[in-house]
Amino acid sequence: MAKFATIKEYIYKKIESGEWPEYHPVSSENVLAETFSVSRMTARRALHELSEEGLVTRTRGSGTFVAPLKSQSALLTIRNIADEIRLRNHRHHAVVQILERVPAPKSIAAALQLAVGAEVLHSVITHFENGQPVQVEDRYVNPELVPAYLDQDYTQSTPHEYLCEVTPLTEASHLIEAVLPSEQLMQWLELDEPEPCLQIQRRTSGREGVVSQATLTHPGSRFRLGGHMTFKPSH
Amino acid sequence: MAKFATIKEYIYKKIESGEWPEYHPVSSENVLAETFSVSRMTARRALHELSEEGLVTRTRGSGTFVAPLKSQSALLTIRNIADEIRLRNHRHHAVVQILERVPAPKSIAAALQLAVGAEVLHSVITHFENGQPVQVEDRYVNPELVPAYLDQDYTQSTPHEYLCEVTPLTEASHLIEAVLPSEQLMQWLELDEPEPCLQIQRRTSGREGVVSQATLTHPGSRFRLGGHMTFKPSH
DNA sequence: TTAGGAATGTTGTATATACATTACCAGTTA
DNA sequence: TAACTGGTAATGTATATACAACATTCCTAA
Numbered sequence: 001m002a003k004f005a006t007i008k009e010y011i012y013k014k015i016e017s018g019e020w021p022e023y024h025p026v027s028s029e030n031v032l033a034e035t036f037s038v039s040r041m042t043a044r045r046a047l048h049e050l051s052e053e054g055l056v057t058r059t060r061g062s063g064t065f066v067a068p069l070k071s072q073s074a075l076l077t078i079r080n081i082a083d084e085i086r087l088r089n090h091r092h093h094a095v096v097q098i099l100e101r102v103p104a105p106k107s108i109a110a111a112l113q114l115a116v117g118a119e120v121l122h123s124v125i126t127h128f129e130n131g132q133p134v135q136v137e138d139r140y141v142n143p144e145l146v147p148a149y150l151d152q153d154y155t156q157s158t159p160h161e162y163l164c165e166v167t168p169l170t171e172a173s174h175l176i177e178a179v180l181p182s183e184q185l186m187q188w189l190e191l192d193e194p195e196p197c198l199q200i201q202r203r204t205s206g207r208e209g210v211v212s213q214a215t216l217t218h219p220g221s222r223f224r225l226g227g228h229m230t231f232k233p234s235h
Numbered sequence: 236m237a238k239f240a241t242i243k244e245y246i247y248k249k250i251e252s253g254e255w256p257e258y259h260p261v262s263s264e265n266v267l268a269e270t271f272s273v274s275r276m277t278a279r280r281a282l283h284e285l286s287e288e289g290l291v292t293r294t295r296g297s298g299t300f301v302a303p304l305k306s307q308s309a310l311l312t313i314r315n316i317a318d319e320i321r322l323r324n325h326r327h328h329a330v331v332q333i334l335e336r337v338p339a340p341k342s343i344a345a346a347l348q349l350a351v352g353a354e355v356l357h358s359v360i361t362h363f364e365n366g367q368p369v370q371v372e373d374r375y376v377n378p379e380l381v382p383a384y385l386d387q388d389y390t391q392s393t394p395h396e397y398l399c400e401v402t403p404l405t406e407a408s409h410l411i412e413a414v415l416p417s418e419q420l421m422q423w424l425e426l427d428e429p430e431p432c433l434q435i436q437r438r439t440s441g442r443e444g445v446v447s448q449a450t451l452t453h454p455g456s457r458f459r460l461g462g463h464m465t466f467k468p469s470h
Numbered sequence: 471t472t473a474g475g476a477a478t479g480t481t482g483t484a485t486a487t488a489c490a491t492t493a494c495c496a497g498t499t500a
Numbered sequence: 501t502a503a504c505t506g507g508t509a510a511t512g513t514a515t516a517t518a519c520a521a522c523a524t525t526c527c528t529a530a
Contacts, residue, residue, distance in 0.1 A: 002513065028480060039515045044481080052287070059483040061522030178413035178455035179433035196413035196431030196455070220413035220431070237483065263510060274485045295511040296493030451504085 003038050006045035010036075015055060015066055026056055026064040081137070081216075082158045094155050096137075097188060098124035101143070101150065108140045108180045111203055111213040121149045123159060126188050134222050136188045139214040146211065153170040159212075167206040175201040176225070181217060188218055238273050242281035245271075250290060250301055261291055261299040316372070316451075317393045320364045323448050329390050332371075332423060333359035336378070336385065343375045346438055347449040356384045358394060361423050363376040369425045374449040381446065394447075410436040411460070416452060424454055431455040 001009075014020040027035070032043035047064050050056045051062075080151055085092040089165045103113065104120040112120060121141040126133050139159055141149045152162050161167065181189065181197045189197075200216040236244075249255040267278035282299050286387070293299045320327040340354040347355060352425045356376040361368050372393055376384045380402055387397050398404065402427065416424060416432045424432075435451040454461075 039517095041516085042514060043514090047481090058481065059523080061479080061524075063480060063523090130294075158483080174460075176411060176433065176460040177458070178433040178453075180431055180455075196415055198411065198413040198433075210512080218413075223412070225409075225411040239483080265510080274487095277484060280483090282511090293511065294493060296509080298493090298510060326474075341482085 003036065004042050004045040004049070005033060005077055007036055007038070007043060008050055011050060012055065020066050022066055022068045024066045026066060027065060028218065045154065073159065080158060080160050081127045081135050082161075083165055085127070088129075090130050091128075091229065093128050094158070095107075095126045095128070096123065096154050097126060098122060099154075104140070108213060112142045119143060121146070123149075123154065124188070125154055126160070127158075129222075133194045134187055134218060135191045136217045139212055139215060139219070140213045142210060145208055145223065159214075163204070167208070167211055169204045169211065171205040173203050175203075176219070179217075181219075185217055189217070191219060194224055198223060198225060200225070238271065239277050239280040239284070241268060242271055242273070242278060243285055244280065245461065246285060247290065255301050257301055257303045259301045261301060263298060272372060281322045299427060314450060315395050316370050317396075320362070320369075323364075325365050326363075328363050329393070330361045330363070331358065331389050332361060333357060334385055334389075339375070343448060347375065347377045347445050349377065350352040354378060356381070358385075358389065358425070360389055360394070362393075364457075367425045371420055371452045372449060373452070374447055376447045377445060380441065380443055394449075398439070398447055402443070402446055404439045404441055404446065408438050412436075413455070414452075414455075420452055424452070428453060433458060435460070 006206060009028060011020075019025070026047065029040050029086055031235045032038075032046070036043065047056065047058065051058045051064070056064050056181075057067045068129050082092045082094070086209045094110065100122050101119055102115050102122050104114055106116055107115045109118060114120065119159060121143050123137070123139050123141070125137045125139075127135040127137065137159065140165070142157075143149070148166075149162070154160075154162075172210065178196050178200045180194050181191065185191075185197070197220055198218045200218075201213070202216065203213045204211050244272055246261060247256075255261070261282065264275050264278045264282060267273075268275040269280070271278065282286075282291065282293065286299070293304045317327045317329070335357050336354055337357050338352050339349055339352055343355060344351045344353060345356045349355065356378050358372075358374050358376070360372045360374075362370040362372065372394065372409060376398070377433050380382070381400075384394070384397070387394075389397075412434050413431050414424065414434045415429050420426075420432070421429065432455055433453045435453075436448070437451065438448045439446050
């Protein structure tokens with residue numbers, strides 16, 4: 001492995017393991033250069049790349065610090081419905097409908113890369129904005145990677161927040177479609193009439209495998225999914 | 236401006252102006268170093284950063300080349316329905332429903348940052364996959380930035396392709412929702428019964444301002460929007 | 471006490487150099 | 501013709517050095 005890569009790996013593990021929490025200072029270029037017996041330019045490259053990846057922030061004259069994890073991906077966290085609601089200065093609360101350990105349905109087992117019939121952790125939570133249900137979060141979790149998933153209080157923090165704490169997520173794939181809700185979903189969403197719903201299927205993976213598969217259903221009349229992206233950042 | 240930045244700017248303009256088309260070779264590090272009277276490391280940095288931004292591709296031993304523009308953003312081009320269909324080895328064809336110059340409706344004028352009542356270019360095109368309509372593309376275009384928009388043959392290439400040629404796009408913002416289609420949309424989509432539709436509103440901007448605003452409507456039964464993202468790329 | 475300034479440490483930019491690794495081409499050989 | 505060989509040029513990694521720009525701390529002088 002290249003020298004700058006070993007330094008990156010070293011720092012990366014410090015952050016991932018939690019040994020260096022948010023805003024924790026990272027060794028300076030000169031210190032790294034000496035401890036790893038490399039030139040400053042090589043140590044510098046490691047820090048520079050980590051900063052471009054958003055893991056650390058650097059300020060001239062001050063130093064290098066572990067970046068706040070929440071900023072790691074606007075695209076990932078934007079789907080944290082609780083934050084989104086609070087951001088609008090609205091009230092958020094959640095109702096846990098289901099919290100159980102069940103044999104994995106076939107499609108779920110495949111998604112989580114487990115054997116069919118293996119037990120998985122299952123939760124269904126309704127999220128309310130100002131008292132009105134805006135999302136049903138139907139989630140299956142890999143019990144090997146997150147054994148204590150069922151022991152959390154999801155009226156206080158969201159599953160997404162807990163999963164982010166426990167396992168750093170590295171990947172996410174999404175599938176978005178428009179569907180009509182099932183009877184069950186209509187109950188949970190307190191819909192009297194069927195209406196088009198935006199359904200987001202989302203699979204998140206960490207370094208050790210697929211962590212969780214979630215199906216997020218929003219009533220079309222109460223929800224829009226916004227996004228923004230820029231392409232050539234340096235101009 | 237820093238030296239490496241002026242070199243980047245130089246190359247950027249070559250690409251943006253079209254003087255260097257896709258796959259055109261970019262001056263080597265040594266050549267750039269000499270012509271700009273900088274060290275090779277400085278020229279190198281310019282090329283390195285351009286490559287990280289996806290504007291050029293570099294291969295050791297071979298050289299640096301202008302990257303194919305379509306790869307600039309998987310997330311941007313993924314919404315080029317024609318490519319997507321052909322990628323699946325399916326037949327694609329398009330029917331132009333409307334192609335006109337009209338006074339901008341209020342919301343459109345705001346989106347395109349034009350005065351209300353200013354004339355804008357308007358197109359509605361239905362895209363077919365294997366003979367079945369899968370998308371209605373309802374698009375308004377800023378006539379100042381793309382005056383010849385109406386003169387193209389959109390049965391051959393898509394508006395998106397043409398716009399990419401004419402003005403390099405730098406930004407896009409999306410709004411996704413689930414809706415029931417209007418009567419008009421149902422006709423264009425050849426739907427007998429109303430069904431949930433995935434509607435994507437998309438505004439693209441170039442360096443000179445907002446280029447176009449499009450509303451893409453897909454029948455829920457015939458379309459899913461897939462995406463994939465990775466966060467910490469270097470591991 | 472407070473304002474100002476010097477000292478120090480940190481990151482940012484730039485240069486010169488060396489060698490490693492790879493791609494490509496031309497010329498040679500089997 | 502086909503395969504091998506070597507040369508050349510390009511990018512990738514690494515080092516050593518110098519100076520610039522900025523932040524922070526601490527000490528001094530008003």
